[in-house]
Amino acid sequence: MFTGIVEEIGTVVAVVPGDDDQVDARLHVRGPLVTSDARHGDSIAVSGVCLTVVELPGDGVFVVDVMPETLRRTALGGLAAGDRVNLERALPVGGRYGGHVVQGHVDGVGTIASRAAGPRWDDVQVTLDPALARYVAEKGSITVQGVSLTVTHVGDDLFGVSLIPTTLSATTLGTLAVGDPVNLEVDVLAKYTERLLATAGAR
Known part of the structure; x- marks a missing residue:
């Protein structure tokens, strides 16, 4: 984990x-x-x-x-x-949860669609399979290239994130260009919630 x-x-x-x-x-x-x-x-x-x-x-x-x-x-x-x-x-027992629950099980590969530099941050849009978009929520969490990020907006086949200076300098996200592929892992809690609701509805 x-x-x-x-x-x-x-x-x-x-x-x-x-x-x-x-x-x-x-x-x-x-x-x-x-x-x-x-x-x-x-x-x-x-x-x-x-x-x-x-x-x-x-x-x-x-x-x-x-x-x-x-x-x-x-x-x-x-x-x-x-x-x-x-x-x-991997997170040690008793370690700090600074991001969110990440399994390291990639759900799909997205593509950097755009990035715009702000005063102290970059706004980035990433495309993803529409089948995964339902697990992504505004102000929710998503993992991009192993980095826990907060979602700023969601569309049918893309989402946005803002990269603060620390993220830009301490991860590879600072050097990614439009068109680059990225590993995506959606919030596992969303997938489990969907599964539980589907199971309950089938009873």
């Missing part, structure tokens, strides 16, 4: 093709902070995708396997050596 509060920006060191049908790629990522107490089997969110540490070769690098399903459903397939990624360790 995560909160969408990015701890550091990591760098992709290498993308190694998988050696069997179950693993499509093995990512080597440098993140000195998140590896400071990492162990084999720990979970680290990489740009919003929960991945399991399989190796810790040293020099602040951790290695994760990426399954074919993950590449199909996320924007990780476009990563290359040198790319920057948002990193967050």
Whole structure:
């Protein structure tokens, strides 16, 4: 479980093709902070995708396997050596919930539709699958590239967010351009509410 509060920006060191049908790629990522107490089997969110540490070769690098399903459903397939990624360790028991409940289970890939610079912030619009739009609410929460954000407005196939200076400097969202793909995770509470209501209505 995560909160969408990015701890550091990591760098992709290498993308190694998988050696069997179950693993499509093995990512080597440098993140000195998140590896400071990492162990084999720990979970680290990489740009919003929960991945399991399989190796810790040293020099602040951790290695994760990426399954074919993950590449199909996320924007990780476009990563290359040198790319920057948002990193967050799993929330420890008793840790602060600075963002919202984030699972690291990406629901879909959106696209940066527009961004406009304000006096001290950027207003950004992101397209998403209309099937996901029903889970997004104005002033609600959404995860973009692993970052917990507050929704400013919602349309049939897009939503808006405002990026404060800290978000612009401490995450990769500050450098994203129009047309860039982004991993999206909608609020899991909305999905559970829909499921419970549907089940109740079927009785």
